[in-house]
Amino acid sequence: MSDRVRVRRKLGRVEAGLEADLLERADIKRGERAALRAGARAVDVAEAQPDPDLVVRANDGYLRLRVAAGLTAGGAKPVDAFDQLLADLGRAGAGDSHTADS
Secondary structure: OOOOOOOOOOOOHHHHHHHHHHOOOOOOOHHHHHHHHHHHHHHHHHHOOOOHHHHHHHHHHHHHHHHHOOOOOOOOOOOOHHHHHHHHHHOOOOOOOOOOOO
């Protein structure tokens, strides 16, 4: 038996939000989850500092990790590329007009 004692620290605001998002995403595996958690922690730590540039840089990196993992800022699941293509094709565009005046 190990003598190690695991102490659970209080999660920051961004980390807590990420954990809520990850509850619904079994497709995101351990390594990617670890990277996301590290990024979320970096934002929480940066927010406690008096350097706004640090917050911006930490947040930028974290958001890039989220996008790479298929998480949007709101935590929604990624849209299927084929479904998105069909939606784009079905959307009215600014193409040729077929009115009586043409």
